[in-house]
Amino acid sequence: MAVVDLVMPKLGESIMEATVLKWHKQAGDAVKMDETILEIATDKVDSEVPSTAAGVIEEILFKVNDVVPIGTVIARIRTGAADATPPAQPVIAAPVVEKIQEAVVVEPMAQQPAVAKPASSNGRFYSPLVLNIAASEGVSMTELENIPGTGNEGRVTKKDILQYVSTRKSGGTVTQPAAVSKEMMIPISKVEPQEQRNTKPAGELTTYTGNVEIIEMDRMRKLIADHMVRSKHTSPHVTSFTEADVTNLVQWRDKVKKDFEKREGSKITFTPLFIETIVRCIKKFPLINCSLDGTNIIVKKDINIGMATALPSGNLIVPVIKNADQLNLVGLTKQVNSLADAARNGKLKADDTTGGTFTLTNVGTFGSLMGTPIINQPQVAILAVGAIKKRPVVIETPAGDSIAIRHMMYLSMSYDHRIVDGSLGATFLTAVAKELENFNANREY
Numbered sequence: 429m430a431v432v433d434l435v436m437p438k439l440g441e442s443i444m445e446a447t448v449l450k451w452h453k454q455a456g457d458a459v460k461m462d463e464t465i466l467e468i469a470t471d472k473v474d475s476e477v478p479s480t481a482a483g484v485i486e487e488i489l490f491k492v493n494d495v496v497p498i499g500t501v502i503a504r505i506r507t508g509a510a511d512a513t514p515p516a517q518p519v520i521a522a523p524v525v526e527k528i529q530e531a532v533v534v535e536p537m538a539q540q541p542a543v544a545k546p547a548s549s550n551g552r553f554y555s556p557l558v559l560n561i562a563a564s565e566g567v568s569m570t571e572l573e574n575i576p577g578t579g580n581e582g583r584v585t586k587k588d589i590l591q592y593v594s595t596r597k598s599g600g601t602v603t604q605p606a607a608v609s610k611e612m613m614i615p616i617s618k619v620e621p622q623e624q625r626n627t628k629p630a631g632e633l634t635t636y637t638g639n640v641e642i643i644e645m646d647r648m649r650k651l652i653a654d655h656m657v658r659s660k661h662t663s664p665h666v667t668s669f670t671e672a673d674v675t676n677l678v679q680w681r682d683k684v685k686k687d688f689e690k691r692e693g694s695k696i697t698f699t700p701l702f703i704e705t706i707v708r709c710i711k712k713f714p715l716i717n718c719s720l721d722g723t724n725i726i727v728k729k730d731i732n733i734g735m736a737t738a739l740p741s742g743n744l745i746v747p748v749i750k751n752a753d754q755l756n757l758v759g760l761t762k763q764v765n766s767l768a769d770a771a772r773n774g775k776l777k778a779d780d781t782t783g784g785t786f787t788l789t790n791v792g793t794f795g796s797l798m799g800t801p802i803i804n805q806p807q808v809a810i811l812a813v814g815a816i817k818k819r820p821v822v823i824e825t826p827a828g829d830s831i832a833i834r835h836m837m838y839l840s841m842s843y844d845h846r847i848v849d850g851s852l853g854a855t856f857l858t859a860v861a862k863e864l865e866n867f868n869a870n871r872e873y
Contacts, residue, residue, distance in 0.1 A: 432481040434503040436496045439470055439778035444579070445497050445555055446470045448490050457485050459505060466502070469647065473745065473781050474774075483507040495555050558589050565593045648743045659805045663844040667800045668854045672861035673823075674816060675835040676869040677701060688873060692758055696873070700760035702788055702813055703733050705863045707753045710786060713856045717785045719806040720847055734784035734804060735764065737771045738793070745771050746804055748784040757873050792816065798838040808844040809853070811860065813837060837864075 436446055449467040453459055462478045465485070469475075487504040490496055554562075554572065562572050567589065575592050577584040636642070645653070681696060688696045710717045710731055718727045731753040734746040747767035749755070755763065770776045786807060791799035792815035799812045816837045823832050839861055843853040 430507050431486060432483070432505045432507055433501045434465065434477070434480055434505060436468070436498050436500050436502050437477060438498055439468075439475060439782075443470045443498065443778060443782065445495050446475075448492050448494050448496060448502070449474065450492060451488065453485050455485050455488050459483065459485055468496075470778055473776050473778050475778050477502075479505065481505045481507050497555055497557055554584060557586055558584050561586065561589050561593070565589075567593065646741070646743070648741070648745075652744060655805065656802050659802050662805060663803050663808070664846060665800075665803065665842050666845045666848075666850065666853060667840055667842045668850070668857050669798060669838060669840045670854075670857050670861045671836055671838045672864045673821065673834050674837050674864050674867070677864055677867040678816060678835040680867065680869045680871070684873060688761075692761070694758075694762050694765050696757075696761050697764065698813075698816075699735060699788070699790065700757060700764045701867075702790075702864075703735070703749065703752055703760055703764070704757055705860055706733060706786065706788060706811065707731055708863060709856060709859045711753065712859060713852065715852060716809050716843075716848065716856050718808055718847065719785075720808065720844070725847055728785040730783075730785065732783050732785045734781075734787040734807075735767070736787060736789035736801075737768055740772060745776065745781060746784060746787060747771055747776055747780045748782065750783060787811070788813070792837070798840050800840060801842050803842055803844055808847050809841055809856075810843075811839065811841045811857070813839055 439446060446468040447470070449469050451466045453463075453465045459465060459479045459482065461480075461482045464476045465479050466477050467474060468477055483505045485503060486506040488502075489504075490502050496502055558572075561567075562569075571592075572584065572589070575584050575588055576582075578588055579585040677698075681698065681701070685696055688694075714727055715725075717731060718725055720726070730751060732748050732750050733752045734748045736744055736746050738744055747770070749760065749763045749767065752760065752763075767776070767780060770780065784804060784807060787801075787804040787810040789799070789801050789810060789812045791801070791812045795815055797817070798814045801810045801812045803810050814837055816835050818833050819836045820831050821834045821836060822829050823834065839857060841853060841857045
């Protein structure tokens with residue numbers, strides 16, 4: 429019999445850790461190949477982790493709500509032990525981080541109350557690896573809270589805490605809470621995290637007048653709220669508006685949609701037509717397809733279009749069409765429908781929501797004429813399309829100006845003014861509108 433390590437899988441290029449949501453199996457349970465062992469959550473999407481071997485769960489190394497670095501062993505499976513007798517008292521071992529920190533000894537929880545919890549009093553979260561290093565080096569939670577974090581959302585990384593420990597041992601200057609005066613602490617309290625500002629002292633009750641219903645935010649809504657606040661704090665938002673006469677596009681879709689569905693087995697919506705147009709314009713204005721890293725502008729050569737999708741729960745998720753510039757209209761349509769269906773049915777994979785370089789949101793789906801969307805970090809622009817409405821407009825004809833009933837649509841784009849100035853933002857948005865207006869009503873799909 430052999431023991432197989434089950435590791436936290438890689439869930440996307442920017443995802444470094446995941447939270448254990450639920451264990452479907454316990455120590456001593458038999459498991460089949462590819463059978464779901466646990467559910468995990470990242471800041472992008474929830475996922476199931478299947479077994480990589482058939483056998484019996486010998487050991488579970490993390491508990492529910494533990495934050496686990498990618499690549500860490502989370503359980504061990506003894507293969508060829510399907511008929512083995514389960515242990516009388518399954519033991520959940522303390523978190524172990526292999527090949528990352530071999531010299532650190534994890535002390536019993538009772539001996540390290542200062543760093544035993546993954547979240548500090550100010551709402552800041554720390555990975556088990558950082559907490560273990562802090563415990564072994566005698567770094568208190570108070571000191572940990574004052575270490576500047578360079579990780580995602582300001583989290584303290586392994587590099588941050590090791591550098592802090594190294595500086596302290598060498599006698600260098602480190603940030604100590606005792607050196608901070610009361611006067612210096614006043615402005616710090618004014619920029620405390622949103623979570624801390626909304627937290628009441630223990631025992632204090634909030635009273636509400638009138639007939640109200642209190643609904644606790646679910647985990648996904650909390651993540652959305654955090655992302656939106658972080659985006660507004662990170663990027664100076666500017667929004668430009670324009671409108672487009674999409675009569676040719678609407679009439680073409682009405683003409684081909686039945687034949688398209690019969691031939692391709694997929695319904696054609698406006699979304700793939702919008703994405704096709706955006707891709708053509710990004711090729712003309714590549715600086716729209718970038719991100720900012722400090723003072724470096726990272727221009728993305730891949731064009732990966734995110735499409736904001738409403739879920740049945742009312743929450744929002746943004747699946748990504750990878751290499752959209754390499755797909756024709758049929759390919760875009762099938763990708764759009766496949767990702768939308770997976771989102772609504774909770775079948776999205778973590779990789780389906782990562783790597784986006786530009787985002788489209790259709791605020792017209794629910795009747796809005798226009799919107800001011802919030803940038804999906806670390807992108808620098810997001811385009812919103814409103815509801816298509818028939819309106820009387822003045823059009824130019826060879827015989828002169830006339831009034832006609834046309835299908836009109838407002839477009840709006842929010843962009844990061846650190847990189848995209850008004851000239852580029854407005855020019856790009858106008859280019860998208862012109863592409864839609866010049867849609868070839870006689871094209872093949």
